[in-house]
Amino acid sequence: MTALVALFSTAAIGAGIIFFLAGTVGLIRFPDGLTRLHALTKADNLGLGLIVIGLLPLSSSVGMALKLVVIWALVQFAGATVAQLIARVARSTERGE
Amino acid sequence: MSLATLDAATLYGLMGAVLVGIGLYGIVLHDVFIRRLLAFNLLGGGVFILFGVIARRGAGAGFPGDPVPQALVITGVVVAFCATALAITLIERLAAKDEASDGDDHS
């Protein structure tokens, strides 16, 4: 493994961790459901995405790398759908109150 | 017999022991059936983990764990799920029956 790859991976994974951290800080600090949802989706999509990008050059086989991308796509796609559903529920309960 | 070294297996074994206690507490103290069922599943998770610890300590012959207890746990998890599904349906029917008989009382 060259130093360049190590540097790239460290930077990407570090950035991913920062997004996870930002998502959690948002969950703690933001005032209402919809803004907290916004913070959460950042952690899901960018946090995991950057970690996967950082891991790609380190993975031991092409198959493993491919599965990593599929995992990220799954989480990304499911996260977007769940965020939509949560937002709808949040809106309808707020209207009801 | 000597004290176990503090490794992952011992740590998770202690966790399993605590989970059994927590699950048992929930089963005894909850009135609501669904909460008892949840506590029962928490307890089951703890028992399975204890099996996993036995498997991990039995690592050998090139396997990271003894395959026999692991196979037992897989069977256990599936059967626990089936029991949960049956229990849930019983609870639902019981609630529906209670509701129906309440309605009779009022009329």
Place this chain on the structure above:
Amino acid sequence: MLGLALDLLIAALVIGVALWTVRTRDDFAAIVGFVAYGLLLTLAWARLAAYDVALTEAAIGGGVTGVILLRASIRLKPVATARKPIGARILVGLLCAAISAALAAVVLLPMTPAPSLAIEVRTHLASTGLGNPIAGVLMAYRALDTFLETVVVLLALFGVWSLTPDAAWGGRPAMAVPAAAFGPLPLFGRLLIPVGIVIGVYIVWVGADAPGGKFQGATILAAMWILAMMAGLTQAPSIGRWRLRLLLAAGPIVFLAIGLAGIPLAGAFLAYPEALAKPLILLIEVALTLSIAATLGLLVAGPPDVTPGVEP
């Protein structure tokens, strides 16, 4: 050392979530806690190097068990109950703590050498033609247990069906979601379900030589079926259809037939002729996967509650 820090964190989280699940007042919150418990236990199993069990826990523990509990939470009215008197809580807490302490003592004072059948499994694994020792144990040494397990899964479904209200007998389970909540769900289902089916089949396929297997793969397939019902893409079948019943019974029947054929061919019930061990095991696995997936899906869907012939 680093690994131990991770283990300590996982263990603390599992215990914290379990405590929270038992103590919270809200039933829905308790179910959420249980789903989180399943996710964290998967990590614990992965750290114990029990990858097959981790797959099972990921699929069943948090996934389908959580969904079946949610089904109940919709149908059950919340029941307000008072907390037990403090004296009872302390007494029960102490007794449970004593049981935990006794188990902890067993963990801390292990037998040496640790009891293990790993060497026996290694010696005999080659005769099954499988590379995954756990699949070998499930399909060869403990084949009778595995056979009975598939029957238990089916019996559980009989139990669930036998609780059908009289009016709905022969109907189908309803899995409707209100139109307001549909949103992106049908699109999501159309895109995710094919991917999920591929992953489920893959997990069954690798199960012969690497962690994976029929129960894990079948659970994924069942989850995709339920997802299709939740997204409104398909309806649960009427329980009276004979083709459905044939599908449910096919796995155990194939298993039983091959098991009986083992008596004249290999000298014992559920024994496989040496040369044919792997193809026979694969045949059983395929038949069982389909049956278990259908059975688990119907277990999650629950008893029929739509009267036959009446559309909602």
Place this chain on the structure above:
Amino acid sequence: MADALTVAAVIVLAIAAVGLVRVLRGPSRIDRMMAVQLLGSGSVAVLVLLAVGSGTDALVDIALTLALLAAFASIALATTLAQKATAAAKAEHAPGTPAS
């Protein structure tokens, strides 16, 4: 590199744990759902970090399964909440009619 990836796994799980504590406390059910969502992606991240760190293919398969089933559970949670909300709204607007 394996050690560095384990450190990253510990950090990600610790972050997810902090978020978990915050949102499990509520106040609303939506917050609790988000807790599961966060823990799901956090667990997947931990598994892929460990998988690449140790070169274990099986851990990637577990991450794959977990990603799929966590999504399934999250969607079931969301539709359950929606159903409960609809039932509550119906009960409010038309008392006496049973929620379908």
